[in-house]
Amino acid sequence: MSDKKPERREFLFTTTYALGAVGVGAVAWPMIDQMNPDASVKALASTEVDVSSLTPGKTITVLWRGKPVFIRKRTQDEIAEARSVKMEELKHPEKDEDRAKDPEWLVMLGVCTHLGCVPLNDRGDYNGWFCPCHGSHYDTSGRIRKGPAPLNMEIPKYEFVNANTIKIG
Amino acid sequence: MSEHDYIPKSKFGKWFNDRLPLLSLASHLADYPTPKNLNYWWTFGGILTFCLITQIVTGLTLAMHYIAHADMAFESVEHIMRDVNYGWLIRYIHANGASMFFLAVYIHIFRSLFYGSYKSPRELIWIIGIIIYLLMMAAAFMGYVLPWGQMSFWGATVITNLFSAIPLVGEGIVNWLWGGYSVDNPTLTRFFTLHYLIPFLILGLVVLHIWALHVPGNNNPIGIDIKKPSKDTVPFHPYIVIKDGFALLMFTIVFAFFVFYSPNILGHADNYIEANPLVTPAHIVPEWYLLPFYAILRSVPDKLLGVIAMLSAILILAALPWLDTSKIRSAVFRPLYKQFYWILVADVLILGYIGAMPAAGLYLLIGRVATAYYFLHFLVVLPVLGFKEKTIPVPLSITEPVLGGSLNLAIAKNKESLDK
Numbered sequence: 057m058s059d060k061k062p063e064r065r066e067f068l069f070t071t072t073y074a075l076g077a078v079g080v081g082a083v084a085w086p087m088i089d090q091m092n093p094d095a096s097v098k099a100l101a102s103t104e105v106d107v108s109s110l111t112p113g114k115t116i117t118v119l120w121r122g123k124p125v126f127i128r129k130r131t132q133d134e135i136a137e138a139r140s141v142k143m144e145e146l147k148h149p150e151k152d153e154d155r156a157k158d159p160e161w162l163v164m165l166g167v168c169t170h171l172g173c174v175p176l177n178d179r180g181d182y183n184g185w186f187c188p189c190h191g192s193h194y195d196t197s198g199r200i201r202k203g204p205a206p207l208n209m210e211i212p213k214y215e216f217v218n219a220n221t222i223k224i225g
Numbered sequence: 226m227s228e229h230d231y232i233p234k235s236k237f238g239k240w241f242n243d244r245l246p247l248l249s250l251a252s253h254l255a256d257y258p259t260p261k262n263l264n265y266w267w268t269f270g271g272i273l274t275f276c277l278i279t280q281i282v283t284g285l286t287l288a289m290h291y292i293a294h295a296d297m298a299f300e301s302v303e304h305i306m307r308d309v310n311y312g313w314l315i316r317y318i319h320a321n322g323a324s325m326f327f328l329a330v331y332i333h334i335f336r337s338l339f340y341g342s343y344k345s346p347r348e349l350i351w352i353i354g355i356i357i358y359l360l361m362m363a364a365a366f367m368g369y370v371l372p373w374g375q376m377s378f379w380g381a382t383v384i385t386n387l388f389s390a391i392p393l394v395g396e397g398i399v400n401w402l403w404g405g406y407s408v409d410n411p412t413l414t415r416f417f418t419l420h421y422l423i424p425f426l427i428l429g430l431v432v433l434h435i436w437a438l439h440v441p442g443n444n445n446p447i448g449i450d451i452k453k454p455s456k457d458t459v460p461f462h463p464y465i466v467i468k469d470g471f472a473l474l475m476f477t478i479v480f481a482f483f484v485f486y487s488p489n490i491l492g493h494a495d496n497y498i499e500a501n502p503l504v505t506p507a508h509i510v511p512e513w514y515l516l517p518f519y520a521i522l523r524s525v526p527d528k529l530l531g532v533i534a535m536l537s538a539i540l541i542l543a544a545l546p547w548l549d550t551s552k553i554r555s556a557v558f559r560p561l562y563k564q565f566y567w568i569l570v571a572d573v574l575i576l577g578y579i580g581a582m583p584a585a586g587l588y589l590l591i592g593r594v595a596t597a598y599y600f601l602h603f604l605v606v607l608p609v610l611g612f613k614e615k616t617i618p619v620p621l622s623i624t625e626p627v628l629g630g631s632l633n634l635a636i637a638k639n640k641e642s643l644d645k
Binding site: 119206 | 382386409411528583584
């Protein structure tokens with residue numbers, strides 16, 4: 057009988073602590089989750105862009121979800137350059153064919169994958185983009201070639217609504 | 226403090242003190258025995274308290290006019306500068322006050338490094354100090370975001386993106402910090418809230434910092450343990466109060482020079498352009514007081530490792546009391562450490578310079594060497610030095626070398642008394 061009592065006590069303590077922890081967690085989570093992107097931010101999911109004015113070699117920058125998106129109509133030289141690169145030379149190997157389904161059009165987030173700056177057009181050692189913040193060089197397919205950035209610039213979900221309009225998101 | 230036997234003179238004072246011993250505390254602080262050889266490097270604790278209070282007072286008044294909204298923040302700052310009575314003065318004091326705060330804290334930290342103030346039994350004072358320093362950096366960074374200029378916006382983007390280096394959960398954490406998919410209004414409002422909160426956290430930690438200091442008492446320029454009270458001490462009031470006060474006066478002259486004669490010299494012109502998420506300024510540079518760590522970040526070519534190196538550069542300081550194996554506190558008696566100390570000072574200054582320069586070519590190389598040396602100092606030089614270094618004999622008390630004539634004579638006498 058005297059052996060049994062402490063076990064009962066311990067069980068009660070353990071269940072009380074466990075329930076207490078669940079309670080604290082249940083109160084803490086709303087406080088943490090309120091900082092996540094809210095419904096109004098998530099609602100701004102897609103943007104339609106008119107690209108009829110673009111000539112080869114020109115880039116426009118549009119804002120999508122608060123971030124710049126580069127839309128570039130590439131020249132034949134740029135396409136050839138991007139497609140001739142061997143996979144072994146790339147830090148983050150991705151085929152240009154996968155990044156630009158229509159080779160003329162490159163649509164990507166204009167955000168350096170290092171620390172989020174906006175790279176500059178037609179600069180850098182690979183004739184693509186150059187990030188002024190910490191010196192990352194991207195090629196004509198937006199792939200990282202040199203510098204501290206770990207990944208290629210991201211390709212968002214997009215589609216051609218008609219010949220002149222791209223819908224991003 | 227409990228053994229303090231202060232009895233107030235007035236009847237009301239006694240009545241009050243029996244119920245809440247505030248007067249005992251005041252008397253403890255006033256009579257506190259302080260080493261009599263404290264030099265001017267020891268006045269920066271008081272100066273830092275002044276800086277904190279200045280930031281809180283000017284910050285509170287600015288918050289009465291500032292609007293934390295992405296569409297209005299920039300204009301509200303201009304409104305403060307142009308329309309609010311003395312708004313320009315309050316804002317310039319607050320902005321330059323941050324720089325003065327860091328100037329003082331760096332002197333305070335390097336004083337500690339020179340005189341070995343972080344060593345036993347003062348490790349906790351030191352570690353609390355490091356936490357205060359980290360909070361200061363967080364507060365300064367978030368404060369810099371509030372005017373919503375180009376540097377604000379892109380500085381916030383770059384620094385919050387540091388968290389994206391964390392594998393797997395990095396991106397989720399960054400979106401959580403932003404409250405969206407980029408730095409935007411939700412980011413600004415939360416930064417404002419935290420910027421408002423942190424100074425009060427620092428204030429609480431300052432109380433702990435001083436409380437922990439009052440257990441062993443001040444270190445001193447010759448770094449020996451002293452009896453207190455004794456011939457080696459003077460009461461805090463009036464001796465140290467006057468000395469601190471004078472140093473503070475000198476410090477405020479420097480402060481006032483920046484506020485009145487070159488209020489923007491420590492800032493960046495780009496921050497007078499409103500935030501634009503489509504254009505990154507050609508050259509993003511943090512405020513001067515973060516430059517050495519920025520240089521360390523950039524000198525590592527890998528994103529995650531760069532972030533780790535930068536954080537380690539700060540956190541390594543917390544381990545300093547155990548990395549420094551020497552029993553002698555003050556560099557005065559450590560001829561080799563003294564040299565390495567000044568090399569470290571030079572190294573940090575070089576890192577600061579490199580942090581302000583573009584990360585390419587020779588700058589990158591120098592930055593890498595300086596980064597390597599920074600870690601070498603703490604991880605190799607300090608632990609080894611404690612065992613290898615031939616130190617100069619330490620006097621037994623502060624008074625002894627003075628009364629015994631020359632230092633050498635006193636040292637000889639010390640040896641005699643030690644041999645007995």
